[in-house]
Amino acid sequence: MPAVDPLSLADAERGLSDLIERLEAVVVGQRTLLERLVISLLIGGHVLIEGVPGLAKTRAVRALARALDLPFRRIQFTPDLLPADLTGTQIYRPATGTFDVRPGPIVTSVLLADEINRAPAKVQSALLEAMQEGQVTVGDETVVLPETFWVLATQNPIEHEGTYPLPEAQLDRFLMKLTVGYPDRAAELAMLDLPSVTERPRPESGTDDPLPLFGPRDVLRFRALATSVRVAPAIKEYVVDLVRATREPARYGLDLEPLLELGASPRATIALVRASKGHALLSGRDYVTPHDVKSLTRDVLRHRIIASYEADAEGLSPDDLLGRILDHLPVP
Template sequence: MATTGQHTEALGRVRDELARVLVGQRSFVDRLLVGLLTGGHVLIEGVPGLAKTLAARTLASTIDARFQRVQFTPDLLPADLIGTEVYHPKTGEFSIREGPIFTQLLLADEINRAPAKVQSALLEAMQERQVTIGPETRSLPKPFFVMATQNPIEHEGTYPLPEAQVDRFLLKILVDYPDRADERIILDRMASTAPETNVDAVMSPETIFELRRAVDEVHLDEKIREYVLDIIATTRPGNPRAENESSLDLGPWLELGASPRASVALVLAAKAWALLDGRDYVVPHDVKEIAPDVLRHRLLLSFEAEAEEMTVDRLLQRLLEDLPVP
């Protein structure tokens, strides 16, 4: 059985390979790996041109996984995503033609442009790892990892993602502009009619399952468990802790707090973060580092918060700064 050091070394090779193509995106890459290591899906938000699609394609090549990209549009049909039944006149029988969702790494590009029926079909796939085509239910390949992107500045022709679907994403990752030094490197590498974007496969999909078992073995102290529960409880309106600690009272700002699914997601993500950092135990920093990505899409601001131009990320920053750390 591989040791924590060997797991960290394997993940380091993946990071190094991705860094050959993705410049200055270490935080983004690590969060993608957290999703992959926990079996969760990730929602990526960022303006066009920040290498979100390139990151997905490069990650698939690095772990030697099958990759499909689907451009979500308002006229997309569920059959375009999951497949459909095909009738054969000569035999009088139907057969299943599988759609692009039958892959290991799916990039759902501009996911919020798809209508409700497509979102429902994707929701079943994300949660159950299976799809239903006509009378038949088929399992999806393993591992099955969805990376969905959305543009934060365009709203025309988009559909709000259902709360149930948003909650199925383990993380919501915000991708920002690179700094000047990194952008200079990007210019040197990519300002070409044929930029070099090939990477070597340094990990197999089978290894992902071994790493997931290693995540399960990462130790979580009882005090860290209580810390996670304190974070989640503080996001809920009517939280009894807030009655005694006014500085932690987020009730007026939040209409909806985090669910038990968020608690589970935060623990899993913190364990994966610890493994990425080369440890087989979780420290409070792991929880604080990944908590915003786990929670930002699970909290619903109140009307008062929106009127005061409060943001979820500012609230989470306040929570993590004020809440006592074990």
């Protein structure tokens, strides 16, 4: 990360508060989703969002990109999508006898991959390279993605026909998996008073869009400050124990071995610490508390563990298993 102007904790707290307020004016009743998206952006972690259609997932991501003045692209993933539709292609120039690279829509800052599990494995692999390496390969050339490159992928939990479930290796690349539910009655009623609910303005007008709160450089400043958030040794040990308890529950006095088929990898340990730093910064602190860790454990780990058939038979989800671990392990 290049050197950027330092950002004070007080300025960050005010700026993030304004950002959340801006987002809540656009997306009603999804405060937790908005906070998790901001936390992920603060530390540069990709997000998988699971929820039925119509819960304002796209609206939230678009509003966040506009508030930060970041280029935004949305790609509707379909079974006939090709890797070149995502990464780009090479165009032959007869006059010079050479190939020019035409970058695809993935070369942006904020990429919304809608219904990612509808794309075949080759397309998912191309996205995986971008998420992991910050670059894509077009022909024999490498295209470096912007430093602010950030993937938010969505999937529908109730449709399985014609889908390609994400393999564990790719799921592990997402910092968080967020589950979005229906808003309460008051929030749903308040949605009817939002602009453009019944009459959508033409895309080319853009007159109603408020000015951005920040710019791409400010995102890097936030990230630099997030990396400086302190984590006490006791907190680090707590995080390690939480993750290892998903792999060796009996060692921690938990009777979960028949219910867990696969535990979280060491990458989960790193992800949980990073996410906790972002949560602390969003809360106006430069140090991590156990509350930060516990608040994000399910979001960071639910897609990194696999419940056994026995757990499914008992109606236990990964969130339920993680809840038992959180309740059992002592808090520092």
